Amino acid sequence: MKHFYDVYIRQATGTGIKDLNDVLDGENSFIRFGLVDELPKIVIDKKETKVLNQGKEHVFTEQVTSEAISFNVKEGNAGVAYVKFNNKLVDVCLKSTQLGSTSPFIEGTKATIKIEMMSRELSKVTISTAIETEDASDVISFYEVA
Amino acid sequence: MAKLMVDKISVSGSPAIDLTIAVKGSVTLDKDTADELTKGVEYISGEKIDVNVEVIDEATAKYNSLRGVINTDVDVTFYKGVDKLFAAKGVRLYPKLELSGSAVPKITITGGKKFGSSETITNHIALPV
Numbered sequence: 086m087k088h089f090y091d092v093y094i095r096q097a098t099g100t101g102i103k104d105l106n107d108v109l110d111g112e113n114s115f116i117r118f119g120l121v122d123e124l125p126k127i128v129i130d131k132k133e134t135k136v137l138n139q140g141k142e143h144v145f146t147e148q149v150t151s152e153a154i155s156f157n158v159k160e161g162n163a164g165v166a167y168v169k170f171n172n173k174l175v176d177v178c179l180k181s182t183q184l185g186s187t188s189p190f191i192e193g194t195k196a197t198i199k200i201e202m203m204s205r206e207l208s209k210v211t212i213s214t215a216i217e218t219e220d221a222s223d224v225i226s227f228y229e230v231a
Numbered sequence: 232m233a234k235l236m237v238d239k240i241s242v243s244g245s246p247a248i249d250l251t252i253a254v255k256g257s258v259t260l261d262k263d264t265a266d267e268l269t270k271g272v273e274y275i276s277g278e279k280i281d282v283n284v285e286v287i288d289e290a291t292a293k294y295n296s297l298r299g300v301i302n303t304d305v306d307v308t309f310y311k312g313v314d315k316l317f318a319a320k321g322v323r324l325y326p327k328l329e330l331s332g333s334a335v336p337k338i339t340i341t342g343g344k345k346f347g348s349s350e351t352i353t354n355h356i357a358l359p360v
Contacts, residue, residue, distance in 0.1 A: 141323040179330070
């Protein structure tokens with residue numbers, strides 16, 4: 086099933102959230118970004134590996150990256166988000182716009198926020214996060230995906 | 232030549248992980264290390280198997296199961312109906328997950344192994360009958 090998501094971001098608490106459906110704009114310190122439907126994107130991939138005997142690869146660490154772009158700078162919370170979250174550890178949630186459920190939830194990842202304002206194009210805010218970990222399951226959880 | 236259509240790709244484990252929704256993939260057997268001999272003749276001393284499987288729209292449960300086989304040796308078997316088509320044996324896999332707001336979840340499973348060309352090939356790969 087095809088899903089469309091909104092992005093919610095807050096300063097990392099290290100505690101997670103018990104009910105992922107309680108993620109709302111202004112609740113639990115979360116801020117909602119208004120997004121176009123092409124993004125966000127989350128990728129979980131191997132990072133540090135070692136090739137063992139027989140060419141078999143042992144994965145030592147994984148990397149969880151996410152990227153979300155908002156073209157709705159005026160109505161969104163881009164300015165606030167930049168001040169509060171740029172270069173800080175954050176929690177990021179994606180919430181399905183159809184189902185209202187939240188997933189996945191990435192904990193304690195470092196955010197980079199980029200704001201581009203152009204004369205002949207829509208202003209654009211990009212939130213990128215990345216974290217390297219021994220086990221991606223430690224930093225990302227899925228409530229429901231497919 | 233008839234086009235092969237895969238119905239299921241199974242990753243061994245306890246229990247086995249059956250991938251059935253929108254699956255496609257390949258198993259490639261190729262030379263890995265070769266020494267050039269006189270007159271430009273190649274001596275192939277090593278071979279390799281590369282496995283590449285793509286699954287879409289079957290994320291949460293399957294992805295979690297696939298994470299359970301990271302850093303373990305598994306067999307990957309391709310099926311048409313109940314018939315085995317071909318398999319890669321004793322390979323290591325990594326499932327890469329991509330979630331996007333505009334597409335269904337996608338898991339790309341890659342991996343493989345290497346072995347000496349003098350070894351019995353059927354220990355590493357099962358070819359189509």
